[in-house]
Amino acid sequence: MCGIIGYIGSKQAIPVLLDGLKKLEYRGYDSSGVGIVCSSTHKLDLRKMHGKIHNLEKLIKDKPVGQSSVGISHTRWATHGAPNKVNAHPHFDCSKKILVVHNGIIENYEDLKRTLIQKGHKFVSETDTEVISHLIEQNYNGDIFEAVKKGIRHLRGAFALGVICSDDPEKLVAARVGSPLIVGIGNGENFIASDVPAIIDKTKKIIYLKDGEIATITRQEVLVHTFAGKQVKPKVNIVKFDVDAVKKQGYAHFMLKEIHEQPEVLAKIIKERIHGNRISLDGLKLTEKQLKAFKNIYIVACGTAYHAGLVGKYVIEKLASIPVSVDAASEFRYRDPIIDNKTLIIAISQSGETADTLAAVREARSKGAKIISICNVVGSSLSRDSDGILYTHAGPEIGVASTKAYIAQIAMLYLLALKLSSHTDKISERARLEIIKELKTIPSLYKDILKTKGLISKIAKKNSHFGCFLFLGRNINYPSALEGALKLKEISYIPAEGYAAGEMKHGPIALIDEYRAVVCIAVQSPTYEKMISNIQEIRARKGKIIAIATQGDQTIKKHSNHVVYVPRTLDLLTPLLVALPLQLFAYYVSVGLGCDVDQPRNLAKSVTVE
Ligand code: AGP
Secondary structure, eight states: OOEEEEEESSSOHHHHHHHHHHHHGGGOOSEEEEEEEOTTTOOEEEEEEESSHHHHHHHHHHSOOOOOSEEEEEEEOOSSSOSSTTTSSOEEOSSSOEEEEEEEEETTHHHHHHHHHHTTOOOOSSOSHHHHHHHHHHTOSSOHHHHHHHHHTTOOEEEEEEEEETTSTTOEEEEEEBSOOEEEEOSSOEEEESSGGGTTTTOSEEEEOOTTEEEEEOSSOEEEEETTSOEEOOOOEEOSSOGGGGSOTTOSSHHHHHHHTHHHHHHHHHHHHEETTEEOOTTOOOOHHHHHHOOEEEEEEOHHHHHHHHHHHHHHHHHHOOOEEEEEHHHHTTSOOOOOTTEEEEEEESSSOOHHHHHHHHHHHHTTOEEEEEESSTTOHHHHTOSEEEEOOOOOOOSSSOSHHHHHHHHHHHHHHHHHHTTSSSSOHHHHHHHHHHHTTHHHHHHHHHTTHHHHHHHHHHHTTOSOEEEEEOGGGHHHHHHHHHHHHHHHOOOEEEEEGGGGGGTGGGGOSTTOEEEEEEOSSTTHHHHHHHHHHHHTTTOEEEEEEETTOOHHHHHOSEEEEEOOOOGGGHHHHHHHHHHHHHHHHHHHTTOOSSSOTTOOSSOOOO
16 A cells, blocks of 8 residues: 655654655655755655656665655555656646645545636646645635645545645645554654554654544654544554564565564563463453453454454354354445444454555544454554454564464464353353463474474475475364465466365365365364375375375375474464464565565555555
């Protein structure tokens, strides 16, 4: 998704803006641009370029802009109009006194554009964003704050905006509805950004702008008003992680670093949330009475978070005996779900900004449901739309392919299920204690699995020529199969499908021949024998088998071309373990194929538009 950086201070703006844009690259983009207020003339100037930020850097080097300490910049993930120089942000108004950068989608931009053209405005791009520049111009009477306030009233849809104006050269204006935007507070300098990692090396003092707020930012002051013009006192948060969290620290890719962070991420969750044998879910904000009253649960999420939700279904139903249904958020919001005040919604989102998940939550809330969210980004939109928020505190996840956030989401679901189980007699206290005890061992088991990365790399190399992969799992590892397939396809671009192994004979077995590779999750479980049968059916048709199995299992070797072992644990907890070899397999296949592991084509880290 698009990224925004703005700066006002005493330094040269261009290096600050470009540095910030580079830290936003992981969000996904296809063009970029900067706009500045020239210090000497106060005129606005801009440079924009298609492709990667180094193309923009080269343009600025070849064709420098004037000295400036005030500017805005943008990485664009094309929604309206091709990814080219003309459509890249920032966008001028007719007078060239106003420049705008925007993240989001303006749903009524065509009507607005038509009206503005009738009023004499001239457009140069195909974007929805340019409408905002001309709308602000249409409402401009010498006060850029007032013009922005009046202009955005006409907008429908989601937007995070950065605005500069040559008549008011010592000011940035920012506004947001539905797309994230933060204000960074420095010493004699201030910033706007789409998210914290972009400016964490500049300041840890952050204001998370809320929907419907406009910030007017000078070097010394940040004023925040509602769209209605009421001034509000913004909360200044101190970010808990530091700049190292957004650096690769010697790893070849952020994804590899984040895979290796998983033992610490899980250990931290356990330390923060399990005290002795007591589960502490600070942020839940629902009373025991409220928790007991829920008769059904919907889990809503997208992508990897959706797969975590599927694991959550198995766990919550097993431990707490409450019916759980799991929906892709994009489907949930349109299927008119049956919801009442006895319904609990669990929304899962790493970024807390996924448009479909936010919309699903709003739909559920409008029907009287209570919302608990599992989220990794503090202050995100989702955290503000929820009754209870369980932060995973996994640290910034920069790789587009979600890894540590996934296991953190699953871990949080185990803890929530254990909490809910205390209201039923579905499992004994002894069983609860055994799960808690075993959960505490997983971080060290992770370290054992990470030691097998050399083997996994070899298996990846030997199998990356296959044109298509099938991932099979049963019961609680059916979601693991879906997640393994998503990991592979999104960073290697190889078609990969996750399937319930029991469904093989209902269709997918037609795919099997000597040109197919099948990843089978065959850890010790009540359905192990069934999985062995599936593997034999595949082998009988010359399919290649890559098995994920439990340490000590010799049987599996007879049936598989390759075996990756994970330590033994409770069947219920195996999704936490099998995730790692599947992540590493996808990673090494992608690297072997020379794909852009951290910023795979067409993808964005946070899908903030529908
Ligand atoms: C997963 O690797 C992908 N990056 C994607 O499917 C992601 O999980 C999905 O877009 C949901 O993102 P969220 O967790 O930030 O809501």
